[in-house]
Amino acid sequence: MKEPNTIQLPIKDYQNTLYEWEGDSPTLLFCHATGFHGRIWDRVIEKLEGCHCISVDLRGHGKSTNTNPPYPWDSFVPDVIKIIKTMQLRNVVGIGHSMGG
Numbered sequence: 001m002k003e004p005n006t007i008q009l010p011i012k013d014y015q016n017t018l019y020e021w022e023g024d025s026p027t028l029l030f031c032h033a034t035g036f037h038g039r040i041w042d043r044v045i046e047k048l049e050g051c052h053c054i055s056v057d058l059r060g061h062g063k064s065t066n067t068n069p070p071y072p073w074d075s076f077v078p079d080v081i082k083i084i085k086t087m088q089l090r091n092v093v094g095i096g097h098s099m100g101g
Contacts, residue, residue, distance in 0.1 A: 001046040004055075006063075011082050016056065017063040018083065021045055023052040026091040030055040031080065031100030037062030041095075056083065058100070073099055 004019035019038050028051055030041040038055035039062070045053045057064040059079055060071045076099070084092055 001042070001049070004053075009083060009086060011059075011079050011086075014059055014065040014067045016059070016079065016083065018057070018087075019055045021051070021053040023048075023050045025052060026093050027052045027054060027089050028093050028095055029080070029084070029089070031058060031076070031094065031096035032056070032061065033096075033098030033100050035061070036100075054083075054087075054089075056080070 002021065004021045007018040007020055009016045009018055017038070028045075028048065030038065030045070030053065032038055032040050032055070038057045041053075041055045045051075045055065058076050060066045060069060080094075083089075
């Protein structure tokens with residue numbers, strides 16, 4: 001599998017890390033569960049070769065910078081919306097597990 005492009009995206013009070021695999025629409029946006037990181041989805045994305053896939057290190061996870069905890073679940077929703085708007089994504093399909101769902 002080709003390595004993704006790593007993107008550092010400023011979101012309000014922290015830097016968000018995204019991993020992007022170039023491909024065709026629709027864009028598949030992967031969000032992880034509490035305590036994980038965006039690269040947890042690599043084996044799934046590997047099976048989706050040719051699709052435009054983005055996985056996210058949510059606030060306080062993976063390589064995204066940490067803000068002051070705690071991280072209530074409803075704090076992630078505005079972050080994901082900001083990612084979609086900033087990257088000007090269209091036809092996005094959200095995929096997640098546990099808190100990321």
